[in-house]
Amino acid sequence: MLLIQTNAIADALNSSEWVFPIAECFHIAAFAWSIGLIALVDFRLLGVGLKGESASQVAKATAPWTLLGLAVVLLSGPVLFLSDPRMYLHNPSFRFKIGALLIAIIFNYTIHRKVALSDGSSKALQAAVGVVSLALWVSVVFGGLFIAFA
Amino acid sequence: MILEFFRWVQSTDFMTFIRESGLTYPVIMSTHLACIAIFGGMIVITDLRLLGAILTERPIADVVNGLRWWKRLGFVIMASMGIMLAGSKAVDYYPNPYFWTKMSLLAVIAIHALIFRPMVYNHPEELDRTPLIPTRAKAAGALSLILWTGVVCAGRLIGYYEPPGQKGHVVSVDTTK
Numbered sequence: 001m002l003l004i005q006t007n008a009i010a011d012a013l014n015s016s017e018w019v020f021p022i023a024e025c026f027h028i029a030a031f032a033w034s035i036g037l038i039a040l041v042d043f044r045l046l047g048v049g050l051k052g053e054s055a056s057q058v059a060k061a062t063a064p065w066t067l068l069g070l071a072v073v074l075l076s077g078p079v080l081f082l083s084d085p086r087m088y089l090h091n092p093s094f095r096f097k098i099g100a101l102l103i104a105i106i107f108n109y110t111i112h113r114k115v116a117l118s119d120g121s122s123k124a125l126q127a128a129v130g131v132v133s134l135a136l137w138v139s140v141v142f143g144g145l146f147i148a149f150a
Numbered sequence: 151m152i153l154e155f156f157r158w159v160q161s162t163d164f165m166t167f168i169r170e171s172g173l174t175y176p177v178i179m180s181t182h183l184a185c186i187a188i189f190g191g192m193i194v195i196t197d198l199r200l201l202g203a204i205l206t207e208r209p210i211a212d213v214v215n216g217l218r219w220w221k222r223l224g225f226v227i228m229a230s231m232g233i234m235l236a237g238s239k240a241v242d243y244y245p246n247p248y249f250w251t252k253m254s255l256l257a258v259i260a261i262h263a264l265i266f267r268p269m270v271y272n273h274p275e276e277l278d279r280t281p282l283i284p285t286r287a288k289a290a291g292a293l294s295l296i297l298w299t300g301v302v303c304a305g306r307l308i309g310y311y312e313p314p315g316q317k318g319h320v321v322s323v324d325t326t327k
Binding site: 021024025028029031032033035036037038039040043048049050051052053057058061062065134137138141142144145146148149 | 176179180183184186187188189190191192193194195198204205208209212213215216217220299302303306307310
């Protein structure tokens, strides 16, 4: 039953050759937007970039815009996935990407958020959180691209 | 003329190596994309600040000056990766309309810089002196957002171009599954 349904969605998505590329453009532009804004917080935690502002100022200012970008990413992603669910589910890069994405999102809205908003954390902790965040999001992007190669 | 140049670029040892070694190409492409993600936010926050939509309690000069060299570094890394990606498959890129769309948009961005650097980006302190953000700064920010989004989309679409006679080699959709 589930397979029939997903096939119906896949057929609808595949009925026009433009649905997939357009969804992909939204996906890429929105992840550049949202990950890029998170990276600004990471860079600030590492002591570079927007040094005139505190980490909490950067985090607070970017938060609503980051969420907007993530919403577009998380809406366009399933459109891509549903075009061929079976291929994606069996693709090791896709599995890696989803795992990294879940960890990145949880990290972003727990530890990352807490450390960025409290400017009192030690420099070492701030730097460590910035590096982990950057590494997680870069892994998500690499995993996403390698879906097409593995 | 251009095609001959592209043919020569693609035939160099360096570009041949990138094209023929299995993992190099996707790793360069992932780095290109990761740089878009890491450095894209710097363009977004600068443009949103010029539009008066973010960090409004902080000076425009802080945002523009704080990120200037990081944006340049990001651009150099991204462009280097881009030259390797396009250069190693230059002959395939030559007839691709999306590639030329992307190059044209980058040329427009260069013109944008020529116009708005002296008017906006090189003197952000002046923008902080007036109570309202000057129209020229808002125009610079809005155009920048539109142009860079266009570059990202055109860049992705390069992968969808099917040369005549090679239909279906990229987006092969099997509806019988």
